Amino acid sequence: MPSLQTVISCLSDYDPDALPVAQASRIIGEVVEPVRGTEQLALRAALGRVLAADVVSTLDVPAHDNAAMDGYAFAGSELAAGGEIALAVAGSAFAGGTGCAPIAPGTAARIMTGAIMPAGCDTVIPQEFVQVQGERIRFDAGAVRAGDNRRLRGEDLAVGQPALAAGRILRPADLGLLASLGVAEVKVRRRLRVAFFSTGDELRSIGEPLDPGCVYDSNRYTLHGMLRRLDVDLLDMGVVRDDPEALEAAFRSACENADAVITSGGVSVGEADYTKRIMARLGDVTFWKIAMRPGRPMAFGRIASHGREALLFGLPGNPVAVMVTFYHFVRAALHRQMGAQVRPLPLMRVRSAQPIRKKPGRTEYQRGILAQAADGSWRVSLTGQQGSGVLRSMSEANCFIVLGHEQGMVGAGDEVEVMLFDGLM
Template identity: 65%
Template sequence: MPASSSALPPPDLAQVVSCVSGYDPKALPVDKVQEVIRRFVQPVRVAERVDLRATLGRVLAEDVIAPMDVPAHNNSGMDGYALRSGDLGADGAATLRIAGTGLAGHEFSGDVPAGSCLRIMTGAVLPAGCDTVVPQEFCRVEGELIHIPAGVLKRGDNARMRGEDLRAGQPALLAGKLLRPADIGLIASLGQAEVMVWRRLRVAFLSSGDELRSIGQPLSEGCVYDSNRYTLWAMLQRLGCDVLDLGVVRDDPALLEAALRQACENADAVITSGGVSVGEADHLRSVMAALGDVAFWRIAMRPGRPMAFGSIASHGHRAVLFGLPGNPVAVMVTFYAFVRDALLHMMGAPVKPLPLLPVAAQTTLRKRPGRTEYQRAVLTPLPDQPGRYSARTTGDQGSGILRSMSEADGFIVLHHEQGSVQAGEMVDFLPFEGLV
């Protein structure tokens, strides 16, 4: 069941942009757009306790506290022989008598006196007094004796001590952690079957345009199948959002208003594609403006210049709005440049800059300063430089060529003040793996 209230209302957009230096809605740099969005969006604060198997990709709403020491007992990290380090000679050599065998899950009940050792398996409890384990492959066994050569062992080797990972009462994971497989395993090791997480973010999306058709409908002259809803659905799935697909909405004011109201009343965020370019005949811009606090930008980037951002409201419900361009590649570029981080912040997850890989340009890349460009590109390992790569574009960089996104390994990012790049020069590369 939900355990806390919803997100705070977003601040006034005009107040936010007034705090951003150099704000120009007709030529807004990428970093300024990111700053406005970062200042505007608020986390959605509704927590729920869910089964551990349902927490992959969810965000912790409270710290996970270790209820016990981990490990809960001193144990062996290897198959071998547990011994007292005091029995080792100055050079680490020793000859010891085998006192018995310790198995994982079956504590050895006998004694291991000085000068003796215990045949032990990985994970088995170390007997009292033993603080070191010699791997079996380092020993020579003769009947009931083992011989340890010099120089292969020192005190504490291969012994996992109680509480060395976590102490009882210590935070194992902190609130705000986006849970990955290792985190879920860690929680399971503490014996916890349920976890308090923030609820999934609800995102509604739609496409606008009379020329768009959904899959299964016949194509009339001049019409195209809508791909944007499918790429948006997939990108939102990767983020772990609950999605509401409102389909293709014709460029009709009444239909658009009804769709945006439905989206707003059922979601935390609304994403549209198409209909936000300055000077377009589409009605989406006017409907957005009528329903909320929305700014319309021309961003200094390629692809993806037109964009709308703000919030819309309907019958007491409010949602953050992202109005993306209509061209398929521009939708994906603007999503990863602006929307992804905003949604992560709304989910309560930490937002970190995406890592950029320095690579060598294979060919000349022409660009004028004053805008950021995201060019689809393919990586090639440099044969004479292990771990280093070069990159070439996929060819024509038109914002409607979705195939180029499918072929690419990522984006060559040419920054705002950067000009043309010559072959062999280093450029920043944003890999798709883990992102798309």
């Protein structure tokens, strides 16, 4: 596992006072490695877990050519005559059965969805397109093409074909796919353990009285919610006061009991911010001033205590900055640490409904509301005040407006990139 300093030493343009977002993401990606340890889980218990080994199909799915709908099976060559086709019904095939006898030219078989295609048949005409006259059927040759409505053997998966790759976060469709192969248990990565706490003498937990100058701690609740979406084991360590001994004890305890430690507050430049000094004493940590808004102060690295190591993410104290830095740095890092495949979050280009102020030289994540205009096009507008302490701007938004490092002012009607919250939050 490369040290943070080794990775940074390879970057000739590294600037700890103005680190671009892309470079920060690259450094984190090169430092973080998956945790070791796997477990075998029953299929129903594996939803949301990270697959630890490739799954290769041991079956053809489906196992036979079969009908994709209820109707009549026949040879597609019968359609060559054109016009009205008349066929004698010479058998029946039902789902779960062994099929019926081979079908001779000029005949068809009544067939149900999922039934094995009879020998001699490669096409199914849906029953609603057929006129039944005793033991014969009639239909227009133009109602179907040769090969229609037939599922081929191995069409979904063939023997020896990769079904799912290691690193996949298992979704409901994946569980169904594994079940179709007869897989009852899967090997998954062990759950990641994440400890988190807030720092600051001004913070109070819900239920405590608010003294003058104090605020309720909202960051632990947003962090808890964001982490729950990642299906990790959580250790909520509460609020730690601005005291060097208390902070060091918290860091050591978190490090000894978790794979990753997330803090909020204490990484700016205030005289009472002891957090940075303790982080540096316990590990290999570089403190960044990232060229972004919100979320400029952020620390990343590793800390160690009594032979145990953990990744460390020191997030800002302002509520919106906590969420922005989590989604744009921590989320991908934890996925990587979980052993999951990490892909960039998708962006879409839409028009801005209003001017947006922006200075080149930093990446900004404005909170927006994406909506469809009367002409059917998509437009995005700001949620209002964009201060890093205005948590309502996140609550009301349904997307980030992502304004790139070199981008300047945005005019009304200009195209901007947005990142949707659906699937992210």
